[in-house]
Amino acid sequence: MEIAHNFMGPGATNTMTRINENGNVVGTIIVNCEGFPETTTLDSLTAATYSNHLRTLSLHASNALKEIDVTDELVVLRLVSKKTEAVVAPDSEFHIIVVMRKH
């Protein structure tokens, strides 16, 4: 959280705190443009696995959308599985991943 505060300003930490206050949220991860978790509320192994897979997936999704309509842009990618729900919000510099419990 300290890294987020220093490198991304108070906006990032406030957003993370606000998201984590939701009872269904297991954890959040901020992934940098190189695919490494910049800051997270999960343990580092889980964060690394999620950020690796979900960042690749969101890049794939973004490319697929661009092939369908070149002027379109990915806003959110949501994966609902039997056990969890994961949301990726991509951005040019950082991706934010939120892992949630199934409700």
Add this chain to the structure above:
Amino acid sequence: MEIAHNFMGPGATNTMTRINENGNVVGTIIVNCEGFPETTTLDSLTAATYSNHLRTLSLHASNALKEIDVTDELVVLRLVSKKTEAVVAPDSEFHIIVVMRKH
């Protein structure tokens, strides 16, 4: 729709009709296990593009989830872009893709 009725039974056509009755739905596509659109309410070119990209994407997502937790299974993949929203519900035999207007 006739193909859906003959090969997948009345359940498939009923589901497609029900989904298409929603005002936000642009079209639905049923993709077979080989990645080809089996039946659709979109034009064939759009259907082919969507089924090709979104099926690959849902397979990627499914594999990523399995790497995170081997007992987990993908239920729904939702892509929200600036212009549209697409939902993929994978199954062992068929994938159903629903393309929606942004509301």
